Amino acid sequence: MINQNQETNSLSASDIKPESVPALDLSFDWVKDVLSKQCADVDAIDNKAITLFSVATAIVGLGLGIPIGTSTLPLKYFISSPLGWISVFSYAVVAILTVYSLWVRTFETLDNPVTIREWYWQLTPFQFKINILTYLEDSFEQNQSKLKRKGLAVRLMIPAIAIETVFLLLLFVFSL
Secondary structure (H helix, E strand, O other), rough: OOEEEOOOOOOOHHHHHHOOOHHHHHHHHHOHHHHHHHHHHHHHHHHHHHHHHHHHHHHHHHHOOOOOOOOOOOHHHHOOOOOHHHHHHHHHHHHHHHHHOOOOOOOOOOOOOHHHHHOOOOEEEEEHHHHHHHHHHHHHHHHHHHHHHHHHHHHHHHHHHHHHHHHHEEEEEOOO
């Protein structure tokens, strides 16, 4: 009854007696919003990825405009220098990590009223809570693994931006 396409190792609600789960109401209230909180985490990670990509873009843009004497750093010098290539490569890594982090993944949620009506409406409140708790447990684990992958991409952007910045600064210093 949890999800027509999802298997679970947990007992079904009909196998559990109400007296064997005295803290069911407390447990249900404690975790009923966990999937919504995970969706908020997804939004936060996506916002960080966009911000870091914007910073990396600004840094490489400023690097192309490094002043040398009365003119800016020639694109030819920027491209011919290994320091310039490393900065551009770091920027490309940030861009790829941004796409990876923002890549659309399906996250399990519990906010579809049709699902509630079709799968859970005919259940007793006890059976409903047991089934929802089992669904939340399975969905939480699936969502956590996706969140970790998104978060890893964002964490890898920071050293890539640092490398980009350092090599652009070195390019500026050596171009003087």
